[in-house]
Amino acid sequence: GNAAKSNGDVFASNNIMNRNNGAVKDKCICIRDKIMSINGKPCHDKSFDEVMDFIQCSNLSSKSNSHVTMQLGRLQGSTVLHYSCNDNRGVCIAAKAGESYGFLAQRCGVDIDYNCRNGSCLTCQRWMHYPDKVCDKENMENNEEKKHPTVNTRTIFNCIGKVPRNYEWLHIFDS
Secondary structure, eight states: OOOOOSOGGGBOOOEEEOTTTOOEEEOOOOBTOEEEEETTEEOTTSOHHHHHHHHHHHHHHOTTOOOOOEEEEOBTTOEEEEEEOTTSOEEEEEEOTTOBHHHHHHHHTOOOOOSSSSSSSOTTEEEEEEEOHHHHHHHHHTTOOOSSOOEEEEEEETTTOBOOSSOSEEEEEOO
């Protein structure tokens, strides 16, 4: 459903890495994001079907304006996990620390081949980009403008790997 806590303080801003230049982009839409309002009217406690009915009624009542404005929310502390695939499609999900990469890939519709399910066969190995928190923290302390985050690369195993704590974004590539 679309149920979410009405307290706006639990929602954080949206960021995701852009593969082309390494920059963090605002306003990506992720699986698990919640619709907080439609045309300024709260709907955070409505089901998906109720939100769709609300949108349809909004469009019917204002025939001159066919635009719908939605405010989205994301639970604070979640990590934007972006899966890039060889077919140039990508998908994002708001992930919680400790969730399995394999579960999240499945939830996103990303096919991951598995053989052993314990990381020894390397079948599910992927490359992951992630921000360098130490360099970014030093830039913040020195009041340096953060135009592009420092990005590190490592491998992960979808079968056994889990989302770490305290990252705004992670970017997983097809190997």
